[in-house]
Amino acid sequence: MVDRRVRHNPRSPAVLLEAALLRLLLLSCTVGLVACSHGPRWEEEDIGASPGEIEAGQRMAAEQCGTCHAVARDTQSPMRNAPPFSYLGRNYPISSLAEALAEGMITGHDGMPEWELEPAEIRGLLGYIQSVQDP
Numbered sequence: 001m002v003d004r005r006v007r008h009n010p011r012s013p014a015v016l017l018e019a020a021l022l023r024l025l026l027l028s029c030t031v032g033l034v035a036c037s038h039g040p041r042w043e044e045e046d047i048g049a050s051p052g053e054i055e056a057g058q059r060m061a062a063e064q065c066g067t068c069h070a071v072a073r074d075t076q077s078p079m080r081n082a083p084p085f086s087y088l089g090r091n092y093p094i095s096s097l098a099e100a101l102a103e104g105m106i107t108g109h110d111g112m113p114e115w116e117l118e119p120a121e122i123r124g125l126l127g128y129i130q131s132v133q134d135p
């Protein structure tokens, strides 16, 4: 008969081995995800930008961000350490940038002048950035 106390004793070698294997498995999954996945790994929240707002967002990105960032897909950033906009969705949902933009957290980076963005401008900018994400 199986002694359940032994099976559930966290210090038993079998349980420790099992935990170590599980951790290894989880780690390799995580590494695999990071290394192999392209494009968003989560559900994007709907940004709800209208086509006109996205067009304005594209203009704004080209004029205000394009001096440093690769704004269009498949281009290189003029400033080496500025992430191409098409990569941003790999690290977080694009929709999650809305708050940071509204609060000036991103607009103040790396010597960029801070300016206030209207909600419609943020929708357009993010709608555009979302449209250039790598598939």
Ligand code: HEC
Residues within 6 Å of the ligand: 060, 061, 064, 065, 066, 067, 068, 069, 079, 081, 082, 083, 088, 091, 097, 106, 109, 110, 111, 112, 125
């Ligand atoms: C003067 C150069 C410059 C301009 C102009 C610029 N950026 Fe950046 N941006 C950078 C650099 C460099 C980084 C990477 C280092 C950092 O995060 O501060 C960056 C990072 C970012 C990030 C990633 C932040 C993160 O933590 O993942 C976002 C999003 C971003 N910029 C958005 C914008 C937007 C939107 C505009 C235009 C409205 C813009 N940037 C204009 C230089 C610039």
